[in-house]
Amino acid sequence: MDVLRAIKLLKEEGYKYTDKRKHMLQLFADEKRYLSAREVQEFLKTNFPGLSFDTIYRNLSIFVDLGILEETELDGEKKFRYTCPSGKHHHHLICLKCGKTKEIDACPMEKVTTDLSEFQITGHKFEIYGYCSQCTA
Structure with a gap:
């Protein structure tokens, strides 16, 4: 998955394209690792200082539901990363x-x-x- 495909999928599923979503998706593309919602909030606070944790978590959940991101739990906290592009079971x-x-x-x-x-x-x-x-x- 990449940012452009993720944005296209969001639009196809009836979700709005926003700068916040684009920044979130770009962060996952750049980091290529599992990130917590708090790490996403920390990254976005420079460009979006009033962005709530609930908004971030809601968007992460949408991304998971659409298959853009996958989630796991590490140290009792949900973490997210782009869904692997291979498409094969692993x-x-x-x-x-x-x-x-x-x-x-x-x-x-x-x-x-x-x-x-x-x-x-x-x-x-x-x-x-x-x-x-x-x-x-």
Whole structure:
């Protein structure tokens, strides 16, 4: 996902194009890591000093619902990043210090041997947390 595709998708789904949304989307394009709503607010406060946390969180939720961003929870806080462009099923390694991510092509669901026939599986999530080589150096 990139800023132009995200803006196009917002418009197609009936959402207005605003400078705030463009700045938010550009931040995720520039950072390429998981960001908290507070980090987004901190970044935007220079250009939009009165922007509320609720507005930021509402927009992040819209972006997730539309598949522009994906979310995870780190240290009890939701964090967001652009949805991976590969489009193929994968999982992530996530650095706990800088938020950098790396795709993992393996899927642990392939190894599940428990009988799941009584459930209709709609999705799953697998993440490995640690520290990247830059943060441990």
